[in-house]
Amino acid sequence: MADKNISPDIGNDNDLECDFAIQNPMLKKDIFHDEIPHYNKEHEFRSNFQDSGVYSMVSIDKCPVQCSDINKLSDQIRDIGISADDEGFSMKSFKSFDSESSQISVPEPEPAEIEIDLNATDEDGDSLIHVAIVSLMSESALALIDIAIDSDCLNIQNYLHQCPLHLAVLTRQTEIVKALIEKGANVTLRDQQGNTPLHIxxxxxxxxxxxxxxxxxxxxxxxxxxxxxxxxxxxxxxxxxxxxxxxxxxxxxxxxxxxxVNIGDAKSGRTILHYAAENKDMATVTKLLTHRNIDVDCKTFKGETPLVLAFWRNAEDIVKKLVSKGAEFSYDLFEESDDDNYV
Structure with missing residues (x-):
């Protein structure tokens, strides 16, 4: 009998309404380093489960939540022949299931042509490509990228100035990164923190x-x-x-x-050798000193060399290492430095 396969908690003619979602660990906040805005939107897609004979509405959340009774819901959905293996999906409004005939009582909608505007954005400035990438819907994202006529839609920046390429790198989706680049996405765009995709x-x-x-x-x-x-x-x-x-x-x-290797930052003129010496990072100092173009006497905007910074940090081993590689040791350098800034 067909009724035996249906959970006793679900009546034969009752509507099944549930919000089923599995938390996706890839969308944890710390992965995005606070650069991904908090999404609280749902994008609904119609899906016809022909094998199970059930017509459903599938809702895809950008930030899925953990269901408190997930095992019970999984059993109920499995009992009526619906796969619940996909993470990040919630299933709602399974209606008019005829337990005796296992047929759909609601007529299947006729296929319709869907016009997709890849330049349209929501209230957060996100396009469809943004949403597909941050939702980890790689196949959908690749399909949208493939149908892009030009690169304009690939370079749309949301209200955090993130373009699809930023999000693809943030979510570690290398295949999408390559697809965007091949389609002509601009790799030099910067987000609101000034980071290019390469920084990230x-x-x-x-x-x-x-x-x-x-x-x-x-x-x-x-x-x-x-x-x-x-x-x-x-x-x-x-x-x-x-x-x-x-x-x-x-x-x-x-x-x-x-x-x-000798490029300085924009605030103080420190090179990576300055930072390594100042932070007493012997491993990094040792590796940098093997670079044939390293300038051991490069100076900050204040005229400080890596040796001076290491000296004021009492990093004796780094001082010796720098001197052994030809760093200039002059008491004039230390007298000109303002040691009030060092603790």
Whole structure:
């Protein structure tokens, strides 16, 4: 009998209304470093489960929530022949299920042509491509990117100035990163914190995205070097960010492609060697000193060398290391430094 396969909690002719969602760990807030706005929107898609004979409305939440009675709901949905394996999906309003005939009592809607406006945005400035990427709907995102006529819709920035490429890097979807670049997305756009997608990829240690972004310049060496020199709102280049997070493999790739090891930040003129010496980071100092173009006597805007910063931080081992690599040791340098700024 068909009735035996139906949960006793669900009447034969009753409507089943439930909000079923599984929390997706990829959408935890800390992954986005507070750069992804809090979404509280639903985008509804009609789906016809032909195998189960049930017509349903599937709602996809940007930020799924954990259901308190998820096991019971899963059993009920499975009993009536609906797969509930997809994370991030909630199923609502399963109506008019005929338990005796297992047929749909509501006529199946006729297929209709859907006109998609890829340039349209919601109240947060997000386009359909933004939504698909941040919802981890990779197939939908790739399909939307594929039908894009030009790159304008790929470069739309939301109210946080994030373009689809920023979100693809933030969510570690390298395939989408490559698809956007191939379609002509602008890799130099900056979000509200001044970060390019390359800054974010360096911070997250995403080597595949870093290589794809760098490769997008092809043989344009000057354009690539200018890209490496872009500074965010903290005055840091991608080289500074990669060094800060000790992404040495990424640093090596950037240097191999022409990044300047001696470039200073925009606030103080500190190079990555200055930062490493000041932070008593012997591992980074040692690696940087192997670079053939490293300037051990490069100065900040105040005229301080890495040796001076290491000295005022009582980093004796780094002082010795720098001196062994030819750093200038002069008492005049220390007399000119303002040690009130060091503790």
């Amino acid at each position: 990829a360096c911070r997250m240690g995403d080597r595949d995205s870093v290589m794809a972004l760098v490769k997008s310049f092809g043989d344009d060496v000057s354009g690539r070097k200018e890209y490496f020199a872009v500074r965010n709102c903290e005055g840091l280049t991608c080289v500074h960010v990669a060094s800060q997070y000790k992404e040495f493999l990424i640093l090596g790739h950037l240097f191999a492609k022409g990044a300047d």
